[in-house]
Amino acid sequence: MGLALSAVCLLVMAFVEQRGYGDDVVPWVLAALSAGSAVGGLLNGAVNWRTAAGVRLSGAALGLGLALAAGGFATGLWSLTVAVGCAGFFVAPALTTAYLLADETAVPEARTQAGAWVNMAVNAGSSGGSVVTGLFVGRLPLGVCFVLAGVMAGGAGLVACLPPRRGWSRSSPRP
Numbered sequence: 635m636g637l638a639l640s641a642v643c644l645l646v647m648a649f650v651e652q653r654g655y656g657d658d659v660v661p662w663v664l665a666a667l668s669a670g671s672a673v674g675g676l677l678n679g680a681v682n683w684r685t686a687a688g689v690r691l692s693g694a695a696l697g698l699g700l701a702l703a704a705g706g707f708a709t710g711l712w713s714l715t716v717a718v719g720c721a722g723f724f725v726a727p728a729l730t731t732a733y734l735l736a737d738e739t740a741v742p743e744a745r746t747q748a749g750a751w752v753n754m755a756v757n758a759g760s761s762g763g764s765v766v767t768g769l770f771v772g773r774l775p776l777g778v779c780f781v782l783a784g785v786m787a788g789g790a791g792l793v794a795c796l797p798p799r800r801g802w803s804r805s806s807p808r809p
Contacts, residue, residue, distance in 0.1 A: 635728055635790075636759025638698055641767040641783035642667060642718060645705065648771045648779075649714055659711060666715045670722025678727035687735040692794040694728035699788025706780030729756070 646663045650656075683690060701721035708714035732752050740748035763783075770779050 635695070635698070635725065635732070635787070636756040636761070637763030637766070638702060638721070638759075638783055638787040639725065640760040640763035641779070641786075642702060642705070642721060644764065644767045644771060645776065645780055645783065646714070646718065648776055649708070650711075652776060653711070655711055663711070663715050663718055666719035667722035667725070670719040671725040672722075674723035675726025675730065678730060687731050687738060688794060691728060691731045691735055692791045694724045694731060695791030695794060696788050697791075698724035698728060699784040699786070699791060701784070702787055703781045703784030706777035706784070708780075732756075 643664065647657075647660055650660050650663070698721055701717055701724065705714055705717035705721065708717055733749055736748035736752045737745050763786075767779065767783065770782065774782075
């Protein structure tokens with residue numbers, strides 16, 4: 635999630651610069667990301683989910699990946715804004731679900747630490763995403779950069795779909 639969020643910020647700036655739009659449009663495109671996230675978060679919170687958190691997290695990451703990849707095919711500012719807004723729709727649900735999943739799977743005395751690990755992972759992904767995206771923006775076509783960011787987010791969703799490793803469960807004795 636962190637990688638995708640830092641990537642979209644840099645990619646939107648690069649898109650605006652390459653197409654000759656004024657810098658003053660960047661905040662409006664990124665506002666679509668935030669608005670999409672707010673709507674997605676409100677809808678996510680309004681649903682009484684019966685689907686497992688891991689499945690929901692996978693779906694949100696895959697949705698984010700597809701929306702980011704769609705940004706690579708944007709022909710203008712409006713189509714980019716729609717793609718970014720659609721990507722935002724999956725941000726709050728994914729983050730909320732990641733924290734819920736950490737809380738569900740951690741032993742009671744480690745729940746705070748599990749939440750801290752989720753937070754650290756998002757921040758580390760954001761830092762790494764900025765570096766990698768910055769390197770790619772100058773070397774690859776911008777559309778390819780959007781698609782790569784989408785593949786990374788979607789790939790995280792696919793990894794989250796994998797069955798848990800054998801040999802450990804909540805009831806396993808702690809080392």
